[in-house]
Amino acid sequence: QSALTQPASVSGSPGQSITISCTGTSSDVGSYNLVSWYQQLPGKAPKLIIYEVNKRPSGVFDRFSASKSGNTASLTISGLQAEDEADYYCCSYAGSSTYYVFGTGTKVTFL
Amino acid sequence: EVQLLESGGGLVQPGGSLSLSCVASGFTFSSYAMTWVRQAPGKGLEWVSAISGSGGDTYYTNSVKGRFSLYRDNSKNTLNLQMNSLRAEDTAVYYCAREGSWWELPIWGQGTLVAVSS
Numbered sequence: 001q002s003a004l005t006q007p008a009s010v011s012g013s014p015g016q017s018i019t020i021s022c023t024g025t026s027s028d029v030g031s032y033n034l035v036s037w038y039q040q041l042p043g044k045a046p047k048l049i050i051y052e053v054n055k056r057p058s059g060v061f062d063r064f065s066a067s068k069s070g071n072t073a074s075l076t077i078s079g080l081q082a083e084d085e086a087d088y089y090c091c092s093y094a095g096s097s098t099y100y101v102f103g104t105g106t107k108v109t110f111l
Numbered sequence: 112e113v114q115l116l117e118s119g120g121g122l123v124q125p126g127g128s129l130s131l132s133c134v135a136s137g138f139t140f141s142s143y144a145m146t147w148v149r150q151a152p153g154k155g156l157e158w159v160s161a162i163s164g165s166g167g168d169t170y171y172t173n174s175v176k177g178r179f180s181l182y183r184d185n186s187k188n189t190l191n192l193q194m195n196s197l198r199a200e201d202t203a204v205y206y207c208a209r210e211g212s213w214w215e216l217p218i219w220g221q222g223t224l225v226a227v228s229s
Contacts, residue, residue, distance in 0.1 A: 001172075001173070003155065003157075032214075034213055034214045034215075036213075036214070036215040036216065038156070038216070040156075045206055045219040045220065045221055045222055046148075046156065046206070046216075046219055047219075048215055048216060048217045051211065051213050051215035051217070052213040052215065055213075057217060089155065089156050091156075091158075091215075091216070093214035096170065097170075099158060099161055099170045099172075100146070100148075100158035100161070100214070101158070102148075102155060102156040102157060102158060103155070104155050105155040105156070
């Protein structure tokens with residue numbers, strides 16, 4: 001099972017909006033509304049920021065939003081802030097044989 | 112407080128074995144499926160293995176099938192990953208994580224480093 005495809009890096013200015021894409025296949029992203037997104041700061045464990053395609057856990061800022069169309073999921077960060085500089089990973093459930101597939105990861109940096 | 116604490120990582124020679132443990136606290140352990148995710152140095156996240164709440168069902172990524180075994184002791188709130196025939200490519204930080212109702216991973220441990228090298 002191949003990893004979901006994400007851009008290696010996305011840059012933005014403070015206050016700007018950026019979008020990270022996550023492209024899978026009809027066996028994972030396209031088949032299940034079970035896409036989640038994780039933020040990982042350097043040296044830290046990943047933190048869940050989106051689940052079930054577009055739901056935010058309590059405590060996650062509403063600057064983070066997400067959606068899915070076909071085999072591609074997307075994460076949007078609105079009003080980019082300094083603390084948003086991190087690595088972001090998408091993840092999809094892919095059935096009982098493959099279970100989870102993670103994305104390749106995207107580093108978000110300021111311009 | 113909901114918490115996961117991994118242990119057991121270390122340096123091991125190729126072909127060797129290592130057992131990782133993850134102790135859970137702050138929630139009813141047996142009610143949740145659990146997962147291991149690893150991250151090689153400077154690389155992305157990779158799912159490794161998962162187990163149902165009862166321990167009756169286990170799942171493995173292809174690269175570790177036949178080498179890794181995942182089991183749990185619900186009486187001790189402990190998850191164990193037995194890793195045999197280790198390879199250099201198994202070198203990574205290994206995280207245990209609790210699964211949610213929609214296959215999300217809301218709770219993660221701090222990770223434990225496994226280094227396979229001669």
